[in-house]
Every structure is written in structure tokens, then in C-alpha cells.
Amino acid sequence: xxxPEVVLAIDMSSSGVRARAHGxxxxxxxxxxxxxxxxxxxxxASTHDLAGILEAVRTVIRPIxxxxxxxxxxxxxxxxxxxxAIAKLKDEFPVAATPILLxxxxxxxxxxxxxAPQLAEAYERTLCPPDxxxxxxxxxxxxxxxxxxxxxxIAGSKDLLFSWLTGQLWTDPMTAxxxxxxxxxxxxxxxxxxxxxxxxxxxLPEVHGAAEWAPLAKRAADELGLAAGLPVAVGGMDGVLxxxxxxxxxxxxxxxxxxxxxxxxxxxxxPVADPRSRTWCYPVTRDFWVIGGAGSxxxxxxxxxxDRLQFAETxxxxxxxxxxxxPDASLTFLPYLHGERAPLWRADLRAAFIGLSxxxxxxxxxxxxxxxxxxSLHDLAETxxxxxxPSRQVVFTGGFLHEKRWVQLMTDSLGVSSSAPIPDVAxxxxxxxxxxxxxEGIPIGDVFEPGQEALAEPDELTxxxxxxTAERIAHYRGALWP
Numbered sequence: 001x002x003x004p005e006v007v008l009a010i011d012m013s014s015s016g017v018r019a020r021a022h023g024x025x026x027x028x029x030x031x032x033x034x035x036x037x038x039x040x041x042x043x044x045a046s047t048h049d050l051a052g053i054l055e056a057v058r059t060v061i062r063p064i065x066x067x068x069x070x071x072x073x074x075x076x077x078x079x080x081x082x083x084x085a086i087a088k089l090k091d092e093f094p095v096a097a098t099p100i101l102l103x104x105x106x107x108x109x110x111x112x113x114x115x116a117p118q119l120a121e122a123y124e125r126t127l128c129p130p131d132x133x134x135x136x137x138x139x140x141x142x143x144x145x146x147x148x149x150x151x152x153x154i155a156g157s158k159d160l161l162f163s164w165l166t167g168q169l170w171t172d173p174m175t176a177x178x179x180x181x182x183x184x185x186x187x188x189x190x191x192x193x194x195x196x197x198x199x200x201x202x203x204l205p206e207v208h209g210a211a212e213w214a215p216l217a218k219r220a221a222d223e224l225g226l227a228a229g230l231p232v233a234v235g236g237m238d239g240v241l242x243x244x245x246x247x248x249x250x251x252x253x254x255x256x257x258x259x260x261x262x263x264x265x266x267x268x269x270x271p272v273a274d275p276r277s278r279t280w281c282y283p284v285t286r287d288f289w290v291i292g293g294a295g296s297x298x299x300x301x302x303x304x305x306x307d308r309l310q311f312a313e314t315x316x317x318x319x320x321x322x323x324x325x326x327p328d329a330s331l332t333f334l335p336y337l338h339g340e341r342a343p344l345w346r347a348d349l350r351a352a353f354i355g356l357s358x359x360x361x362x363x364x365x366x367x368x369x370x371x372x373x374x375x376s377l378h379d380l381a382e383t384x385x386x387x388x389x390p391s392r393q394v395v396f397t398g399g400f401l402h403e404k405r406w407v408q409l410m411t412d413s414l415g416v417s418s419s420a421p422i423p424d425v426a427x428x429x430x431x432x433x434x435x436x437x438x439x440e441g442i443p444i445g446d447v448f449e450p451g452q453e454a455l456a457e458p459d460e461l462t463x464x465x466x467x468x469t470a471e472r473i474a475h476y477r478g479a480l481w482p
Contacts (some may be wrong), residue, residue, distance in 0.1 A: 003071040004029060007435035008064060009428035010057060013155055013238065014102055014260065015039060017053065017404065019060035021070055022432035026423055026448050030067060032060035039099065044106035047099035050085065050160055057161060058223055059127040065225035072226060073189040074433030075165065075216065078241045078427050079158025081178035081294070084135050086152045087160055088141060091281070094155070094163045098147050101138055104296075105182035105210040106339070108137035109347055115140060118196050120277065127184045127273055127281040128175065131153070133347050134180025152203065158235060159205045165232045168212035171205035174240040174290070177282035177452065182207070183270060184283050210236045210284065211437035213445055233438040237264055240282050240290045241430030246395035246421045247452075248433070249288045249445035254391035256381070257427065258321060258398040262373065264381045265292030266388040273388045278343040283295045288445065290455075291388040293342025293380055301351075301369050301406045304337060311362045316403065322366035323405045327465070330355045331364055332472050334480075335372035343383035346481070354476050370406070374413040381414050391418050395452055397426045405457055412462035422451035 006021035006029055014036075021030040034056045035269070046159045065072060082103040087094040099109075112132035113399075119130030128134060135154075142148055153169055156179070163169045172401045181197075181204075189201045195367040205228035213231040222229040236244075239257070243265045247253035250267065257263045268289050272281050281291040302318055307309045312318035336349035353365065385391055396418050400406045411418040423429055 002070050003351055005071050005073045006300070007074045007076055008061065008072050009431035009435065009437065010061070010075065010161070011238065011428045011431065012077060012079050012161065013023045014080055014104070017056040017060055019064055020074070020425060020428040020432070021064050022429065026429050026432060026435065028423060028425060029464055030064045030070060030343060032063055033058050038102065044109065045085055045136055045376065046102045046104040046106070048083070048102060048157060049099060050087070050096035050157070052093065053157055053161065053436045062223045072230065073383070074231040074233060074439045076402050076431045076438070077158050077161055077235040078238045079156055079161070079175060079235070081239060082134050082180070082422055083156040084138050084154060084179070085157070085160065086147045086149070087155060089163065089169065089189045093167065094160045094438070097149070097152055098142065100157050105138070106132065106347065108132045108141040110400035111140035111144065112137040115196055116434045118193065119230050121294045122190060122193055125185055125190055126180055126269055128180040129280060129342070129345055133341060134182055134349060136197050139199065143198060144217065148199065151355055154203045155205050162232065162234065166218055167217045167218045168214045169205045169426050170208045170214065170234050172210040172234045172236050173207060173283040174210065175235040178205050178237050178280070184281065187283070188221065200212055208233050208234050210434045213438040231438050233435045235431055235434055236284070237282065238427050239265060239292065239294065240284060243267055243290045243430070243435070244433055244444065245426030245429030246450055248449050250420040252392045254394045256377070256394050256396050256410070256414070258298050258396070258400045260298055261295050262298040262377050262380060263292060263294040263334065264377065264384050265290050266285055266384060266391060268388055272388055276327040278345065278383050279387050284386070285444065292384055295337055295376055295380055296338040297376060298373060299374060301335060301337055305366060305369060308317070309368055318366055318408055319370070319403050321363045322370045325363045325367050326365055327367055327371050328360070330357070331360055331368045331370035332469065332476065333368040334473055334476055335369065335376050337353040349477065349481055352476070352480065370409065371469050372473065374409050374466045376471050377410060378413040378466050394417060395419050395421050395426070396455065397421065402459045409462070412459050413466040415458045415463045417457055418455040426450070
């Protein structure tokens with residue numbers, strides 16, 4: 001019997017590397033996962049090590065490559081937004097000169113004011129909000145550290161993986177868009193911003209279509225147990241690929257991820273700018289874009305309650321405690337433990353419990369945190385839909401889907417019907433769609449139309465309660481951090 005053909009999708013997140021073998025119908029026929037260590041520091045450092053990423057990729061791919069019951073026909077990768085490192089190419093393979101700075105690395109906050117006016121002015125060209133989490137401020141920080149050399153290349157983690165696999169330093173439009181230095185309207189690196197950070201386009205990856213491909217180099221092929229010459233698609237950015245893997249290129253269906261942080265996205269047929277510069281809009285193809293925003297606080301707030309305050313031994317146990325009590329309107333949690341990205345873009349914000357009384361228990365505090373997350377999602381979705389248009393449905397992704405009460409609360413916060421994608425691994429499905437588009441030479445949107453499994457319908461009373469919570473949080477935020 002002939003082994004089924006599969007595209008191997010590599011999903012590189014801030015927490016780990018996953019490889020999934022997707023058949024032509026997008027079913028997952030094999031998968032491997034390994035955690036990644038994130039190096040953090042008191043100075044705001046949040047980094048990955050390139051050597052560690054490449055070792056993780058070898059670890060997850062090789063067992064699938066050695067499976068005689070599968071026939072790998074292409075590779076395609078998803079990477080995180082805004083990661084950046086300085087690397088040197090040695091024999092066409094990357095050697096990192098710096099660690100890979102993640103979006104959560106805050107050390108560029110002190111260089112951001114130097115370039116904030118130029119970034120604000122460039123928003124109409126880049127469709128990327130001015131913020132220290134993007135490349136320009138980080139490159140100024142790296143320049144201060146003496147890391148920018150004349151022969152160095154600037155690239156994100158997925159681009160460096162692609163270079164290791166193929167010997168080519170390429171990136172895709174959505175990943176380029178997430179740097180804050182790409183002229184998304186003109187589809188080229190923004191020369192004015194490059195000048196501001198003292199680099200040229202020669203330092204940056206070549207921008208190619210997501211479904212363009214280069215052959216797998218022999219050295220990488222030997223290490224992975226794959227055939228040299230195998231097509232390696234350029235791939236894309238995880239948030240945008242999640243939208244593709246949730247609803248393909250259909251409009252009116254949003255995707256929402258609740259994991260470490262929260263994100264809300266919509267597909268659109270043209271670039272859309274927010275008059276208040278709160279949302280990003282990343283290009284996938286010339287006629288399909290994804291508008292959205294990502295916050296800084298989500299499941300990481302529950303991890304904090306578990307690890308720092310020791311409210312419970314596991315996240316499920318903590319969530320169970322939270323739903324054991326009704327929400328108390330007199331207790332409000334401001335969910336800004338890690339500052340906030342979209343839609344506020346305020347790194348100076350901090351978390352706070354307001355209205356705390358002697359009768360409140362750990363369960364009350366846990367419930368207040370969940371209500372705070374719901375309020376943040378409400379504000380984020382309201383911002384995105386005010387720019388991109390209303391959503392008739394939202395497709396949820398993330399580990400929270402295992403808890404029906406949490407799903408219901410998030411559905412209530414949005415006020416629209418919710419569903420889960422089929423298959424339920426939207427990011428790697430999106431990456432696999434790009435891979436199959438590369439293999440077959442067809443548009444990405446024609447590869448596959450994901451299905452949806454209905455989850456919940458919104459409760460109007462709870463929706464109003466979450467809206468009221470969001471309004472209280474906004475009032476307290478204005479009082480504490482004008």
C-alpha cells in the first residue's frame with residue numbers, strides 16, 4: 001500500500017516546537033512536540049537560543065521522517081511575530097551572533113522614544129502600531145550593544161530556520177509585516193525606517209510569497225532524515241496562519257486565541273488602517289490580509305496565580321476554583337501584569353486588585369482574574385471589529401477550550417457564536433495549507449476550507465456584565481495611569 005503524502009508543518013511558538021504531518025485533507029497523521037526554554041532576565045530580557053531551536057527541530061522532525069508509513073512531500077513553518085536576531089551566514093548556514101529577542105523582550109523600551117515619532121508617522125505605510133515590541137526599537141537597542149556589524153544579517157527565528165534548511169535567507173509578507181519595518185502597502189522594506197535604524201535592505205531577508213519554495217539543502221536533509229531537494233515553503237507568521245487554519249480566506253469569521261496571551265483577528269480583502277493606530281494589518285497575498293491585535297495578558301495571569309501565589313497546583317484546578325464562586329462586582333482586577341499591547345499599547349500599565357476586602361478568598365481573586373481576561377478580550381475584539389467590520393462568528397483556539405465554562409465566558413464577552421476549527425490545530429493547518437499550495441502551485445485559499453464545530457451561544461446578560469467590567473477597568477486605569 002502506498003504511503004500517504006504529507007506536508008510537514010513546523011509550528012515554532014514561544015513555548016515549544018511542534019511538527020505535524022498533515023495529509024491533503026489536513027488530517028494530522030503524526031506529530032511530535034518539544035518544549036523550548038525561554039531565557040528571561042531582570043532587565044527585561046526574553047530570548048531563545050538558535051542552536052536550541054535547531055536541535056528542537058531535529059528532535060521533532062526525525063521520528064516523523066523515519067516513519068515508513070508516511071511520505072513527506074514538503075516542509076512549511078510557522079514562526080512567532082517580531083522575533084529578531086543578528087546572525088552571520090557561514091557556508092550559507094546561519095550562526096547567531098546574538099540570542100533571538102522575542103516580542104516579550106522589553107529592553108528596547110528605553111530606545112523606543114528615539115524612534116516613536118517616525119514609527120507613528122510610518123503607520124499608514126507599515127500598518128503596524130508604533131511599539132517597542134517591534135524591530136525598530138530593538139535594532140536601536142542592539143546597535144547600542146554593538147551587535148550590528150556590517151556583515152551581519154537581521155532575521156527572525158523562522159527566517160533563520162529557513163536559512164538553515166535551504167541556505168537562503170528569505171521571509172514572507174506576513175512575517176515581514178510583523179516586524180514593523182515592512183512597507184505593507186508597497187510590499188518592500190520601508191527605506192525611511194531602515195535609515196532611522198542605520199541598516200539597509202541588504203541586511204534583511206528577501207521577501208518572497210509564502211508559498212514560494214526553495215529546495216532542502218543536503219546537509220539539513222541528512223540531519224533530518226529527509227530527501228535533499230524537498231520543497232521548503234517560505235511559510236508564515238503564527239497568528240495569521242491561525243486565521244487561515246480557522247477559516248481560510250473567508251471574511252466575517254474571526255479567530256481568537258487564548259493561550260499565554262490573547263489575540264483576535266479578522267480576514268479582509270484589502271489593507272485596512274486604524275485611524276488611531278491600535279491594530280495591525282498583515283499581508284498574506286496581494287488580495288488577502290489579516291487585521292487584528294494581540295494583548296500581553298491571558299493564560300499567563302493564571303500561571304502567575306498558580307506559581308507565585310500558589311492558589312492551586314494546576315491551571316484546571318485553578319479555573320475550577322474560579323468558577324466555584326459568582327463574580328463580585330465590588331472586586332475588580334486590572335489585567336496588566338505584563339503591561340499591555342493591543343489595543344492600548346501601554347508598557348507602563350501594571351496589574352491591580354481594586355475593592356479587595358477581608359471576606360474575599362483565593363477563589364474570588366481567581367474569578368476576578370478570569371473576568372479581567374474576559375474584559376480585555378471584549379475591548380480587543382471591539383477595537384478590531386470597529387476597524388475591520390463586525391464578525392458573525394468567532395473560531396476559538398488555545399488550551400482553554402478544554403474548560404466549557406471558560407469557553408462560555410469568553411463567548412459571552414464577545415457576544416457572537418463561537419466554534420472550534422476542524423482540524424483543531426489551526427496554526428499548523430495554516431502552515432500546511434501554505435505547504436500544499438507550494439506543492440500543487442495553487443492559491444493558498446484554494447487548498448482547503450476548514451470546518452467548524454459549534455461551541456457556545458452568547459448570553460446577553462453576561463455580555464453586559466463583562467462590558468460593565470471593562471468600563472470599570474478603563475475608569476480605574478485612567479485614574480491610576482493617566
